Amino acid sequence: MSNLFYQAKGRRPIGTRAEGVYIWDEDGRQVIDGASGAMVVNIGHSNERVLAAMREQLDKATFLYRLQFENEPAERFATALAERLPAELEEVFFVSGGSEAVESALKLARQWAVATGQPERWKIISRFPGYHGSTLGALSVTGYDLLTQHYLPLMTEMPKIPAPTAYLDRDGLTMAERGLRYADMLEAKILAEGPESVLAFIMEPVGGATTGALVAPDSYYARIREICDRYGILLIHDEVMSGAGRTGKYLAGDHWGCQPDIVALSKGLGAGYAPLGAMVAPERIVGPVLSSGGFAHGHTYAGNPLASAAGLAVLEEIDRLGLLGNASDMGDRLMAGLRELATRHPVIGDVRGKGLLLAAEFVADRDTMEPLAPELNAHERMVELAFERGLILYSRRTRGGRSGDHFLVCPPMIVTADEVDRILEILDDTLLALERELGLPNA
Numbered sequence: 431m432s433n434l435f436y437q438a439k440g441r442r443p444i445g446t447r448a449e450g451v452y453i454w455d456e457d458g459r460q461v462i463d464g465a466s467g468a469m470v471v472n473i474g475h476s477n478e479r480v481l482a483a484m485r486e487q488l489d490k491a492t493f494l495y496r497l498q499f500e501n502e503p504a505e506r507f508a509t510a511l512a513e514r515l516p517a518e519l520e521e522v523f524f525v526s527g528g529s530e531a532v533e534s535a536l537k538l539a540r541q542w543a544v545a546t547g548q549p550e551r552w553k554i555i556s557r558f559p560g561y562h563g564s565t566l567g568a569l570s571v572t573g574y575d576l577l578t579q580h581y582l583p584l585m586t587e588m589p590k591i592p593a594p595t596a597y598l599d600r601d602g603l604t605m606a607e608r609g610l611r612y613a614d615m616l617e618a619k620i621l622a623e624g625p626e627s628v629l630a631f632i633m634e635p636v637g638g639a640t641t642g643a644l645v646a647p648d649s650y651y652a653r654i655r656e657i658c659d660r661y662g663i664l665l666i667h668d669e670v671m672s673g674a675g676r677t678g679k680y681l682a683g684d685h686w687g688c689q690p691d692i693v694a695l696s697k698g699l700g701a702g703y704a705p706l707g708a709m710v711a712p713e714r715i716v717g718p719v720l721s722s723g724g725f726a727h728g729h730t731y732a733g734n735p736l737a738s739a740a741g742l743a744v745l746e747e748i749d750r751l752g753l754l755g756n757a758s759d760m761g762d763r764l765m766a767g768l769r770e771l772a773t774r775h776p777v778i779g780d781v782r783g784k785g786l787l788l789a790a791e792f793v794a795d796r797d798t799m800e801p802l803a804p805e806l807n808a809h810e811r812m813v814e815l816a817f818e819r820g821l822i823l824y825s826r827r828t829r830g831g832r833s834g835d836h837f838l839v840c841p842p843m844i845v846t847a848d849e850v851d852r853i854l855e856i857l858d859d860t861l862l863a864l865e866r867e868l869g870l871p872n873a
Contacts, residue, residue: 469824474843483740484740487736524707545718550626560573597782642828667682676840764841769781776871792809
């Protein structure tokens, strides 16, 4: 019996210990955390330097309310974070998680518009599919039917454009041309909605669970920035999953030199050591808001000293251990291994991602990219079969949550070459088991 409930009725083993890339259950069984929890534990479990920083802060203060006291860990953490971000992104607003970070970004954008004499701007365009959080404001820009359908009467659903799923297209265009075509859909939507009413465009530079580590063609990013500038629209990057070094650069947008006006961070920012997130914006946006009476928004645990001490230590460990480089190198090794698996497992139709944010999508037919029948529940079975073999994966569906099974492979950024190779061995065995169980062809 349990008094807890979460998303479904099923029960899971009790985890008792975690260290590095491994987790142990109550029976002493060891599994590889190939999903970093939910793409959170970027620097691995039980990092002693982070734990020591938290213990030191525990002896000083665990809670100081931002409107009553400032605290040194939060100030130092904000400075260290700003130093790792592109120029202009220097004003940091701390929160406790990804949904809060996105909500804060949407609210700051809206209040900036009001403060600068543009109250008619309120629409925030996003992509379908796409995920930005589970609170009502974040859900309004989320494009994932299974998560939004029950709550539509409670929220104002925002306009959407198609996510740049260029890997599915069979149109004779080059990838560069496809990238521009998808980006130009933003301009078409702006014009359809009325440019004077559009406030911002929010996107994941590298997709998360709803699109399976989707990477747009390189041409997409600069054109998006150009369109936003043309119409005076703010560009918001949701880097909750892709940020904090997971893709091999601190922000995924840095791969294309695409600088947002506002960025939302969480997950790897605190790396699972404390609930933590942040919204970061330039003074040109924050200044008018504060000068017009202040930001009408806030959270109780904003800038919590214990969470900030953990976040600062995580940043320092990313630098000390050279984890951006390791995420890039081990990501290349893992990507090569996934592509090799695809040559032997025709159920894999596409492998994609950046660094250690990688995914493989299942298909019934590679030529047409027809998805597997949803009733097979292939993505859920892949996760269960991998878990039985000692590997944690993360999975969803790409096509609005209805079909398009995929699994993500996103181990902590400390993963070694030997551990990557072991992950690939387990994946190979798991795919064979899945193919046998579901009656899928095998090369």
